[in-house]
């Protein structure tokens with residue numbers, strides 16, 4: 001793998017694609033800076049070699065033009081603090097000002113470019129736009145694992161302007177190494193834990209996992225569509241009616257492939273979507289009308305934990321309930337604790353997806369699992385067996 005270890009960056013100007021798409025609150029405070037910290041080893045290696053760094057990223061999903069709330073200037077202060085130097089800023093990611101700031105950058109200095117997605121050409125993968133970006137450095141480094149599934153100008157197309165000078169950053173290499181441990185040659189028993197809101201987001205992943213795993217645990221909002229498809233009553237719980245037939249198909253496929261597909265037995269129900277709602281615990285297929293399932297029940301938590309603790313490889317994507325509300329976080333916490341126990345007993349545990357990573361961070365367990373990915377969609381697509389365009393562009 002072509003990583004930055006193969007180059008001494010002395011007097012080089014590295015154009016680095018990072019994924020600084022971090023969550024901001026309404027006052028533009030960063031609520032989780034993990035993705036920024038994860039890029040530090042790459043940036044520091046280049047600076048320590050005596051090189052300079054031009055950072056490019058997107059933030060959010062602007063509608064094709066500048067929008068203040070998506071400006072990367074909001075993260076400039078934190079980035080300077082984390083790097084312990086004053087990061088410079090270019091108010092447009094291409095053009096004269098960016099070019100002259102990049103050109104005048106001295107060894108040890110860092111320039112951050114404004115949000116790439118303020119130009120619609122970025123998401124279109126426009127070649128001219130990519131060429132304009134390529135003028136800002138003489139080596140291209142891709143360290144944006146979280147965005148590697150997008151064939152955008154800065155993640156993919158720009159690489160063609162650096163045929164002999166394109167490298168993976170350390171984060172990218174680490175993410176791929178850990179994802180690979182699960183994707184190929186995972187130690188058995190291999191258990192995947194799927195949760196989150198929707199079946200439709202995870203269909204391809206579930207289908208591809210059925211060829212690899214011994215156990216497939218399904219919790220979270222998506223479990224109610226399975227319950228309803230099996231003839232259960234689910235009240236006002238999350239339901240994707242048009243996916244019920246598919247759920248039955250997945251159950252059949254799991255059976256045919258000898259995969260132990262485990263669904264919730266019981267559910268914590270609420271009379272409204274509110275932390276202060278009235279609560280009760282019932283069997284998953286017997287939820288009264290007007291009540292909704294917001295977490296797995298205690299029997300289910302025990303059942304899931306038992307399977308998890310007996311596993312040697314674990315992939316977890318998606319929370320078991322509405323973990324953001326303290327009264328409905330128990331199931332997710334129980335699964336997190338079981339993943340930690342299994343890891344202590346020698347299992348390899350990979351946590352992926354924005355919300356599962358947020359849950360693990362909320363419980364303070366980030367250092368107790370094997371690896372927490374910075375990727376959401378990118379990790380899912382990789383696990384589905386798709387080639388990531390951002391990765392391919394460096395390899396080819």
Ligand SMILES: Nc1ncnc2c1ncn2[C@@H]1O[C@H](COP(=O)(O)OP(=O)(O)OP(=O)(O)O)[C@@H](O)[C@H]1O
Pocket residue numbers: 195196197198201220221222238293294295317318319320321322323324352353354355356357375376377
């Ligand atoms: N029973 C439920 N009812 C309603 N919402 C739920 C339920 N269980 C989980 N959720 C919600 O699902 C959301 C997470 O779903 P999502 O599919 O986005 O998870 P993820 O795969 O971890 O993250 P991402 O795909 O964003 O990287 C959380 O906000 C959580 O509150």
Ligand SMILES: O=C(O)[C@H](O)COP(=O)(O)O
Pocket residue numbers: 019021060061146147150375376377378
């Ligand atoms: O948060 C992510 O998953 C990445 O930054 C990609 O963002 P996108 O889904 O808006 O392309």
